Structure formats: structure tokens, C-alpha cells
Amino acid sequence: MKAKFWARCKLVAAGLFTVAATGCSFLPSGQERVVEPSTPSLSPVIEVSEDYYGSIMPYKPNQTRGMLLENKFRIDFSHLELGMMEFARDTFPTSSFFFQEGQYIKKEQVRAWIAEEKAGEQTGQRKSGLLVHVLEHDYLNKDTQQLAGMALGLSLSPVYKDATGQDKRYTVEELQERGKQLAAKMVQSVRSNELQVPILIMLYQVPEMNSSLVPGNFIMSGTVNANESAISKWQPIDEEFFLFPSPEVGKKYPQQSLQYDKFMRESQTFFRDFIGMTGVGRFMGGNLTELTITATAEYDSRTEVLQFTQFAANNINQLFDKNVHVNLYVQAMNKPLAIYIRPVKGEPYMHIYR
Structure with a gap:
């Protein structure tokens, strides 16, 4: 899977959805304005470098x-949304499907699922539920513009309180198993509502x-074939996020940690501030x-910003493997103040x- 989330956020707003402006007319006094019913139309296609x-x-x-x-939980919603769309491309390719936000699962249904799961937990040894939220994405056939696929993102919390009130934590494997049961x-x-399209499940x-700073992560995906009510295949997802610098990344990924430390040290040495x-x-x-x-400082001039960004870009190309997509944001x-994006493919x- 290609990983380009953080650089995408602004492009998504421009490339995915466009907003139609509504024209205005001036009517003679006493006449009512007739509002024509809106009809679906295709949004203009804007060519961008990503799919x-x-x-x-x-x-x-x-x-x-x-x-x-x-709810009280923090959900990195941008990563959840863009991650679901990234993984969905394998099942619902952009060449054949349009995207639409979820239109079939209502708030009341999600609240019922959360309450039901939490009630089930409280009858056992664990006193807090793990289901936090359910996000629906819809995929429409490009020819018919009808629903042809669906993705469900189940947000799960690994932290819970046991019967004594002590904080405990599910392992990834335990969270995967419990998520599969919920899904x-x-x-x-969903099938009881006669929605017989293929479904992609994301845990x-x-x-x-x-x-x-560090977002959540996907741990598993499952697929449901059209007209079937059972998940035919589950696939674990090994996705992790680490903060640089930190003891955690230094312990698990020492090489990448040393590369980042060198980049940070040289960048801070180059400028006196x-x-x-x-x-x-x-x-x-x-x-x-x-x-x-993200590099933050009080820069004296735009030329200093330019020099620093060029210097940092050169270090990025020297220190980090070409298979790593790098986003540099310079701010005060x-x-x-400046951005530098080095994609895996392209300039x-x-x-x-x-």
C-alpha cells in the first residue's frame, strides 16, 4: 500500500470533491422563488498526481x-478516512467507482451497536466497551451511479477496565478477534436492510x-462478497506510527531513528536560531x-526560509531511502512558511x- 496521507490533506479537498455554486436571481416583489429540484451530476475531474x-x-x-x-476518545479522523479510501482502492478501483460518504447507516444504528457491545461487556469481566465509532463509505458504479460497494470502519479502543476497576489493555491479537466478532x-x-453489495471491513x-501527534492505526481488513452475510476473508494489517525522536522508535527501529537524529542535528547546526x-x-x-x-522556528526573512528548506531537502535526499515518502512542513x-514533498514516484x- 502506498502511504501518502499527510501530504494529501489539502489535495483531497481540491481533488476529490468540488462545490457547486448556486446562482442568484432577483424576483419582482410578491413573487415566490421557485427552487428547481437538484439532480445528480458528475463533479469535474481535476488531474492530480495521486489516485x-x-x-x-x-x-x-x-x-x-x-x-x-x-464520545471521549480521540480519533484521528483524517487518517481514518483517507486510510479507508487507500485500502478500498484494491477492492473498489478508482477507474470503476465513484466515492460517496455513507448514506445508509444512521446515527441511531451506530449508537445501538455501541450500546449493545458495551452492555455485553458489562455482563462479563470487563466493564467498558471497545467499540468507539463506525464510519461508512459508499462506492458507486461509474456507469449506473448506483450503490455498488460499501466500506465500514470500526474504531476500537484497546483500553478497558476490568471487574476491579483496573485499567487493562487488549493485545493486537485480542483486539482483532473481538473486532471480527463485532463485524x-x-x-x-446491514444485510437485513437488503444492501447486497460487496462490503470491505476495516478494523x-x-x-x-x-x-x-501520532494517529491510530489499522489492524485488520475483511471482505464480504455480494449477497453473502459472512466475512469470507480476513487479512491482518501491520501498520505502526512512531514519533521522532522518541525512545520507542529508537528501540524498535534504531537505524531510522539514527537517520532522523542526524537530520535533526545537522538542521539545527546549520542555523544559529x-x-x-x-x-x-x-x-x-x-x-x-x-x-x-515539522520544523518550527522564528525565521527573520523569506530568504532564510528558502535557504533552510533547500538545505533540509538536500539532507532528506541523502539520509532517507528513496522508498520513503517524505513531507517537510516549515512553519513559525x-x-x-514552506513545504517540501518528496514522493516515492514522481518529482x-x-x-x-x-
Whole structure:
């Protein structure tokens, strides 16, 4: 799987969905304005370097929008959404399908699933539920513009309280098994509504409560064939995120940790002013596939920003393997100053904000 989440966020807004502007007319006094019913139409296709889904208009928001405000867990929603779409491309290729936010699973259904799972937990030894949220994505046939596939993302919390009130934690294997049991019940519920399309199931482990930088990670995917109510195949996903620098990444991935430490040290030596630097690395199957670096300092001029970005870009190309997608964001007090993107395929891109 290609890993390019952090560089995508702005492109997704431009490349995936476009907003139709509504024309205005001035009517004589006393006349009512007649509103014509909206009809679906194709959104313009914008050529971008990555493989995005097109969509149809008018745009329809997800039926569960706003539910994240109701729960106490932190969900890195951008990674959840973009990750589901990334994995979905193998099942629902962008050449044959349009994307649409979930239109069939309502808030009431998700609340019922969460309450049912939590009630089941409380009758046993564990006193808190693991199901946090369920996100639906729909995929439409390009020819008919009808529903032809669905993806369900189950957000799961590995932390729970046992019968004595002590905090405990599921292992990844335990979370996978419990997630599979939950998914089986949900698929039967979806099938009861006569939605007989193929379904992709994604199990997503929510991020740690005390971490604001590292997102959650996907731990398993399952597929349900059309007109079937059982998940035919489960596939574990070995995805990890680590903060750079940190003792955790230094212990598990010492080579990548040393490379990052050298990059940070040389960058801070090149300029006399202190440069705060943090990185988030995505590992798939034990391999670093994406690294996002944020460099923060009070720069005196745009020429200094330019010189630093060029210097950092050169170090990135020397220190990090070409199979790693690297995003560098240069900023001052949350004000963006420059970006440098080095994709695995294609040419690098640098931009200085004016």
C-alpha cells in the first residue's frame, strides 16, 4: 500500500470533491422563488498526481456526521478516512467507482451497536466497551451511479477496565478477534436492510489518549462478497506510527531513528536560531514508508526560509531511502512558511509561501 496521507490533506479537498455554486436571481416583489429540484451530476475531474476517487453532485455528507463530538476518545479522523479510501482502492478501483460518504447507516444504528457491545461487556469481566465509532463509505458504479460497494470502519479502543476497576489493555491479537466478532454482527444487520453489495471491513485502533501527534492505526481488513452475510476473508494489517525522536522508535527501529537524529542535528547546526523539529513515521510491515517532519522556528526573512528548506531537502535526499515518502512542513508559530514533498514516484515539490 502506498502511504501518502499527510501530504494529501489539502489535495483531497481540491481533488476529490468540488462545490457547486448556486446562482442568484432577483424576483419582482410578491413573487415566490421557485427552487428547481437538484439532480445528480458528475463533479469535474481535476488531474492530480495521486489516485483519488471522483464523486457525484450534489455532495451528500455522512449520515453519522457530528457523532465524534459525543464520545471521549480521540480519533484521528483524517487518517481514518483517507486510510479507508487507500485500502478500498484494491477492492473498489478508482477507474470503476465513484466515492460517496455513507448514506445508509444512521446515527441511531451506530449508537445501538455501541450500546449493545458495551452492555455485553458489562455482563462479563470487563466493564467498558471497545467499540468507539463506525464510519461508512459508499462506492458507486461509474456507469449506473448506483450503490455498488460499501466500506465500514470500526474504531476500537484497546483500553478497558476490568471487574476491579483496573485499567487493562487488549493485545493486537485480542483486539482483532473481538473486532471480527463485532463485524460479523454488523454485516448481518446491514444485510437485513437488503444492501447486497460487496462490503470491505476495516478494523481501526484508536490512538492513545495522551498522544496528539501520532494517529491510530489499522489492524485488520475483511471482505464480504455480494449477497453473502459472512466475512469470507480476513487479512491482518501491520501498520505502526512512531514519533521522532522518541525512545520507542529508537528501540524498535534504531537505524531510522539514527537517520532522523542526524537530520535533526545537522538542521539545527546549520542555523544559529533554535529549530524545533518533530517527525511522525508510518511503518508498514516493519518498513518505514512515510515520514512527516515539522520544523518550527522564528525565521527573520523569506530568504532564510528558502535557504533552510533547500538545505533540509538536500539532507532528506541523502539520509532517507528513496522508498520513503517524505513531507517537510516549515512553519513559525503555526503559520505555514514552506513545504517540501518528496514522493516515492514522481518529482519532488517545494513551495515557499509568500
